[in-house]
Amino acid sequence: MDSSNVVDMRASVREAVEEGLSYPVQESPLDTVDEDISQEAQNLGSLEESEPAEEPVIEVPSNDTRSFEVEPLIQAPAPTVSDDETLYNRTADETLSSSETSDLELRNYQKELAQPGLEGKNIIVCAPTGSGKTRVALEITKEHLDKADRGRRKVVFLVNQVELMEQQLAVFKKNLTGYRTIGLSGNVDTKVPLSELLPKNDVIVLTAQILLDQLRDNLLKIHDFSLMIYDECHHTKKGHPYNNIMAFYIDQKLDSPVADWHPSAIQERLPQVVGLTASLGVGKANNNETAIEHILKLCANLDTEELSTVVQHENEMLQYVNVPKSDIVPVGERAMDPFKDIITGIMEEIENKIKDLHGQHQLKERSATDLDPPADKGKGPYTQWVHSLKKKIAVIDEQKIRWSCFACWTNLLTYHEALLINEDSRTIDALDYIRSENSKRSTHRNLDIDNWLQQLFQEKEPTISEFAANDTFKNPKLVKLEDMLRKAYEEKPDSRGIVFCKTRALTETLKNWMLETESLKALNPKCLVGTNAAVDKKGMTSSQQVDVLSYFKGGKVKLLIATSVAEEGLDIKQCNLVIRYDYVTNEIAMVQARGVCCPRGRPRMLWFPRLHVHRFGQHL
């Protein structure tokens, strides 16, 4: 299907929803949200929280749709065996404890969440991570399957990551006795196509892409399933596989005449759709209208009748859900940064050289302004400029000048990257980076320029080295980080922590820094990054990931330094300290990461938001 079709479809359904043709989604309760949202907008982070939990609970008497505040209304009293949702651990005692929970009754608030789903409605279950959404989904699945003859009903549980598939499959297998459950993902090496597995199983746990491929190839139809559950359903938008799958659903729905849009008639042909999420998010919205629109869009995409949130038993839920203490720690930049000054000097010389070379070659009318770099090196605009410069150099005809310019350019890029490293990490890391890049550089063309460039650096190298070793110019961010980590682990030596940062390279330099720092060495920090990048680009293989995680659980590694890979889905029970190292993403990740910690001890979120850093600098 053409993607423009998808969009149109979506729009028309949305209109239908809004006009009340199919399901009247009441907007009025949203009014109660207004204050909260505008308040958030003023919040500096403004990501601090975005609880869609405050969304309308349609058809539930909702005179008091309250939000779960991030601010700890109640300090979590730390139940001993926490939630059954986190079954990532597969050690013996963990499995034991989870099997114990399997027979437990649903908690009241979970019953509340499940209720509309049990009635067969299309719902989105919206509750914080750790509240046991999977348990709710299980209950709905069970009820759904129990109601019909064996084999007549098929449930598909969709996830967006391979590891989640394994996690959820384990939960379903353990708790859904009497039914046949199977899991499938791109990583599972099976020659049996999904369409053949389907008749032999009652519940299938899938990564979304698999189902999407089958639908596209016409091997499966939406009505082959009677219940679809979307884990982390806030992804159901734009071109995400979830949304593409729902496009098939909506296709089928629109195929039938409007007169047939009677709930019971629809149920005959279409599966029930259940979404699970901690937070629907508000997209790029920065005001109420667009926020509401975003949420309505998601609801339309998932053909949702009702948003299920906890209202009546909120207090009970708060006992179980982890409400971490969250701090924002403003940190200034280095008061004096000789490294930056020296490197900036070198870069200016190179920039001028490029201008010269370019001038020799280029015709007059080529505007020289293109070659004027932004004043602030080591910042975003400069990144843009450097990369656009590459294109300009590439079109120089004369080979020798092009080569020379290119040599200058690669140096410039290296220095720029080094400044970025210096910003978030140690000067020595930045210096090492320059050194290693320099050693990689080929000089086989024997250009004068290479010597010139090398000399430029070598002249300054001893001075830089000296500064790098000088404690006076330490990065304040690192000083603060060390301080916090040291205190946290002194207070509770058996803590586990995660530091989130933006790039893979930064995870590496932070790890090295910790290993070379006396007070942090003992934590034995390890990096956790995604599997996509090749190993030589600081990527990891999935087996390495598993290793690191098991070390972390076992306590051999007490601190993880991770990119966004650890944000979603990975439930790491023991973790009670989360630090976002100058890394602010979006409100969903925020809510997710909050859920990563367990309620034991005193979980904390600590931010180093860039915004604050800047503000602070100005005020000083």
Add this chain to the structure above:
DNA sequence: ATCAAACGGTGAGTGCTCCT
């Protein structure tokens, strides 16, 4: 087992238009 390619989401920055 490993890698690259294709694809999608996100944030940040740029340049354009429109409005005040």
Add this chain to the structure above:
DNA sequence: AGGAGCACTCACCGTTTGAT
């Protein structure tokens, strides 16, 4: 002139698939 809003590009991260 200056700001808001929008579409666009880029870099980065993630996933899956398929080839080696």
